[in-house]
Amino acid sequence: MRKKNALVIGIANRESISAGIARELYENGYRIVATYLNEKARSHVQGVTDELGVDEALFPFAVGNEAQLDSIIEYMQEKGMRLDVLLHGIAFASEIRKELHEVSWESFRDSTRISAFSMVEITRRFLEADLLNPGCSILTLSYIGANLAVEGYNMMGPVKSILEALVRGLASELGGKGIRVNALSPGPVMTRAASGIGGFSDLIRHVRSATPLDRTATLEDIGKIAFEVIANPSINGVSYVVDCGSSVLVHVGPEPQP
Amino acid sequence: MAERNALIIGIRNSESLCTTIAAEMKRAGYTLYATYQDETTLGGVKEVAGDLGFRKIFKYDARKSEDLDAFVAAFKAEGVMLDALVHGISYSTVSGAKLNLPLVQVGWDEFTDAIRVGAFSLVEVSGQLLDTFNENASVLAVSLRWGRVAVPNFNVVCAAKAALESMVRGLAQSLGKARRMKVNGISPGFVPTYSLSKVGSSLDILERAKESSPLKTNVRKEDVASLAVSVLENNSISGMIYTIDCGVEIMER
Numbered sequence: 001m002r003k004k005n006a007l008v009i010g011i012a013n014r015e016s017i018s019a020g021i022a023r024e025l026y027e028n029g030y031r032i033v034a035t036y037l038n039e040k041a042r043s044h045v046q047g048v049t050d051e052l053g054v055d056e057a058l059f060p061f062a063v064g065n066e067a068q069l070d071s072i073i074e075y076m077q078e079k080g081m082r083l084d085v086l087l088h089g090i091a092f093a094s095e096i097r098k099e100l101h102e103v104s105w106e107s108f109r110d111s112t113r114i115s116a117f118s119m120v121e122i123t124r125r126f127l128e129a130d131l132l133n134p135g136c137s138i139l140t141l142s143y144i145g146a147n148l149a150v151e152g153y154n155m156m157g158p159v160k161s162i163l164e165a166l167v168r169g170l171a172s173e174l175g176g177k178g179i180r181v182n183a184l185s186p187g188p189v190m191t192r193a194a195s196g197i198g199g200f201s202d203l204i205r206h207v208r209s210a211t212p213l214d215r216t217a218t219l220e221d222i223g224k225i226a227f228e229v230i231a232n233p234s235i236n237g238v239s240y241v242v243d244c245g246s247s248v249l250v251h252v253g254p255e256p257q258p
Numbered sequence: 259m260a261e262r263n264a265l266i267i268g269i270r271n272s273e274s275l276c277t278t279i280a281a282e283m284k285r286a287g288y289t290l291y292a293t294y295q296d297e298t299t300l301g302g303v304k305e306v307a308g309d310l311g312f313r314k315i316f317k318y319d320a321r322k323s324e325d326l327d328a329f330v331a332a333f334k335a336e337g338v339m340l341d342a343l344v345h346g347i348s349y350s351t352v353s354g355a356k357l358n359l360p361l362v363q364v365g366w367d368e369f370t371d372a373i374r375v376g377a378f379s380l381v382e383v384s385g386q387l388l389d390t391f392n393e394n395a396s397v398l399a400v401s402l403r404w405g406r407v408a409v410p411n412f413n414v415v416c417a418a419k420a421a422l423e424s425m426v427r428g429l430a431q432s433l434g435k436a437r438r439m440k441v442n443g444i445s446p447g448f449v450p451t452y453s454l455s456k457v458g459s460s461l462d463i464l465e466r467a468k469e470s471s472p473l474k475t476n477v478r479k480e481d482v483a484s485l486a487v488s489v490l491e492n493n494s495i496s497g498m499i500y501t502i503d504c505g506v507e508i509m510e511r
Contacts, residue, residue, distance in 0.1 A: 171508060173472070175504075212430075213434055217494035221495070225489075228484065233473075234447070234478055234485075236471070236504050242495050249431045
C-alpha cells in the first residue's frame with residue numbers, strides 16, 4: 001500500500017523531466033496523482049502514467065483554471081489523501097523564438113504566470129484546502145538560463161530567475177509548517193518543451209563539448225538527484241544544477257571531433 | 259557487484275562529518291580507506307576505523323610533502339583502484355593552527371598552510387593518485403558558505419574554502435579530461451564537530467543557525483551524508499557546489 005502521495009504537474013510525454021522524476025517517486029513507493037494540459041496531450045501523458053499506477057488520478061490542468069484545481073482537491077479530499085510531494089514542472093513562453101528585446105509585455109506576463117507564479121498559486125490552493133502534509137516537499141524545475149544568458153533561451157531566462165526567487169520566498173515562508181521548497185536545474189534534455197527553443201540541438205552540442213564527460217544529463221540521473229532533494233529534510237531553498245558541469249566549465253579550442 | 263573503494267580524508271573522530279559520510283558510504287557498499295593527521299588524532303581515527311571496518315588508515319598531515327609522498331606510496335602499494343575520494347580537511351582543525359586572527363596579522367607561512375591543508379591538498383592527492391582512479395570515479399569536497407562571505411578573524415579559512423570551490427571546478431575539468439571523473443563539493447550548514455568548536459561556541463552557533471533557518475532546524479549530519487553519496491554516485495553531476503543548510507543561506511539578515 002502506497003502511503004505517500006505526490007502530485008506531478010508537468011508531464012507532457014515519456015521524455016518529460018517530470019516523467020523521469022515521477023518514475024523515481026513511484027519506484028520509491030509514492031502514489032502518483034498527475035495532470036495533463038489538454039485533450040491533445042492526454043494520450044501522451046497517459047502513456048506515462050499508466051505505468052505509474054495513476055489510473056483515475058489523472059486530471060486536466062491549465063494554469064489559471066481554478067475549477068480544474070477544485071476537481072483535484074475534491075478527489076484528494078474524497079480519498080483522504082494529503083500531499084507529501086508537489087512537483088511543478090511546467091513552463092510556457094509564446095514568444096520564445098524572439099530575442100529578449102522584441103518580447104511583448106503580454107507574452108512575458110503570461111509566461112511568468114504559467115512558468116513561475118503558478119507554483120505559488122497551486123501551493124496556495126492546496127495549503128488553503130489543508131492538503132499539504134507537514135514535511136511536504138515542493139520541487140520545481142529551473143534552468144541555468146536563470147543565472148546566465150543562454151542564446152535561444154531568450155525570455156525564459158528572466159522567467160526562471162523569477163521562479164528561483166519564488167522558491168526562496170516560499171521556502172522562507174513555509175518553513176514554519178515544515179514544508180521545504182527547492183528547484184532542480186538540469187542541463188538541456190531533449191523534451192517536448194525544449195523543442196520550442198531555437199537552436200536546441202546546437203545547445204546540446206555546445207554543452208557536450210563544454211564538459212569533459214562528453215555527455216548531457218540523463219533523465220535517470222536527474223530523477224535520482226530530484227528524489228534526494230525531495231526526501232532530504234536538510235535541503236531547503238536551493239537550486240541544484242545537474243548538467244555534467246557544462247555551465248561552470250569553459251571550453252576553449254576546437255570542438256572535439258565526433 | 260564489483261568491489262568499490264573509497265578514500266576519505268578528513269576524519270578526526272566519531273563526531274567528524276566525514277565519519278558520518280563514511281558510514282553512509284559503507285552502507286552503500288564501499289570498501290573504505292582513510293587518513294589521519296598525526297599521532298594526536300590517531301586514537302580517534304582508529305576508533306572510527308574499527309567501527310566502520312576501514313581496510314587501512316594512512317598518516318597524512320597535509321602541510322608536509324614527506325607525508326604526502328609516504329601516504330601516496332603506501333596507498334599505491336595497496337594495489338586497489340579508487341571509485342571515490344572524499345576530502346573534508348580544513349585548516350581550522352590542524353594542530354598548532356593559529357586561528358582567530360584578523361587578516362592583517364596573518365603571516366605568509368600560516369596562510370600557505372591554510373591554503374595547502376584546506377584546498378590544495380585536494381589537488382595534490384587527486385593528482386598523485388590519478389592512476390589509481392577508475393574511469394567515472396567521483397571526488398567530493400566538503401566546503402562551507404565561508405568560501406563566499408567574509409568572517410571576522412577567520413578569513414584565512416574563507417580564502418581556503420574559496421580556493422577549494424574553484425579547485426572543484428578546475429578539477430572537474432582536468433580530472434574529467436584525464437579520466438572522465440566527476441568532481442563536486444557540498445556546502446553544509448553548521449554541524450557539531452571538533453572543527454566547529456574551534457571557531458566559537460558550538461551551542462551558540464548552532465542555535466543561531468537554527469533560528470535563521472525557515473525550518474527552525476539544524477542540518478543533520480546524516481542528511482549531509484545522504485546527499486554526499488547521491489552526488490558521488492550521480493554521473494550527470496560535476497563541477498557543482500551544493501548547499502545543504504535547511505535554508506539558512508536564503509534568508510536576509
